[in-house]
Amino acid sequence: MRALPDHFREVPVLRELEDLSYRELGDVMDIPMGTVMSRVSRARQALHDALHDELTRFSGRERTGSHQQERKEIATHESMKRGPRNKAMRW
Numbered sequence: 001m002r003a004l005p006d007h008f009r010e011v012p013v014l015r016e017l018e019d020l021s022y023r024e025l026g027d028v029m030d031i032p033m034g035t036v037m038s039r040v041s042r043a044r045q046a047l048h049d050a051l052h053d054e055l056t057r058f059s060g061r062e063r064t065g066s067h068q069q070e071r072k073e074i075a076t077h078e079s080m081k082r083g084p085r086n087k088a089m090r091w
Contacts, residue, residue, distance in 0.1 A: 003050045008043040015040055 001009055014020045014028060025036045 001047070001050075004043070004046050007039065008046045011036075011039045011043040012047060 001012075010029070011025065014025055015022075020028065022033055022036045022040070025031075025040070026033050029036070031039075
């Protein structure tokens with residue numbers, strides 16, 4: 001939350017933690033309903049992006065393809081455990 005601008009921090013706190021309606025948010029912040037809805041949406045997206053960036057840094061993985069890369073690593077590891085396969089060589 002600290003990474004978010006002030007106006008993006010205030011909105012989710014009032015909406016989600018204080019359980020204010022959009023109308024109440026508009027009254028408290030002295031802004032129109034459309035601006036409230038826009039800020040709530042943008043604040044949620046900014047929070048999502050900030051959390052994703054933190055998790056990406058924490059895990060050390062790229063934003064795209066992390067699942068595909070993980071599957072490749074697992075498949076490579078599994079094939080290395082089995083060793084080389086030669087269909088012609090059957091005992």
